[in-house]
Amino acid sequence: MSDAVFDRIRSEINANPVMLYMKGDAMFPQCGFSARVVQILSHMKVPFQTANVLEDAGLRDGIKAFSNWPTIPQLYVKGELVGGCDIVTEMYQSGELESLLAEHGVVPASASASASA
Template sequence: MADAVAQRIQNDITSNDVMLYMKGTPMFPQCGFSARVIQILTHMGVPFQSANVLEDPELREGIKAFSQWPTVPQLYVKGEFVGGCDIVTEMFQDGELETLLKEHGVPVKA
């Protein structure tokens, strides 16, 4: 992984309380898994930033190396890797995602 890509990812996850690496954009997700995570975050009223890995092949591979997680989407909260679609969905259903966000001071809609 190029140092520039690793630095970009580090800057993204440090500068944004909630950062989502996804395929597509929040308005036009390009895969069902990315759409599902967007749906969860939107439902919870969580402010987040995103990066479209389809626009940048280096970022697409770099994020996988950075997290040592083979798939996209990838969700980070306060610089901490949370997981992909399945993990985020399970955490949402169990109430763990709301707890994690609140513990990190991220506003969540009641």
């Protein structure tokens, strides 16, 4: 796997507190699993960035090698892999995802806006 791809991934997950590698983008997810994770994050009003693995075969293969995780989507919070659709869904339903985000200082967009006002 190319160092350039790993460098790009490291850079993206370090620059964005919540980073989602997915098929498609937040506006137009191109698989049901990616759409589900976007739906959960959007419902929680969590600000996040996405990278579309369908636009870059190197990234699609690279993210799997980088994380040693075989499937897309992959959600990272503060540089750590949280998991894919099933794990994110289970964590959301149990309240664990909200706790994880709070522990890492990731607050919903509406809460951060009112906190800074």
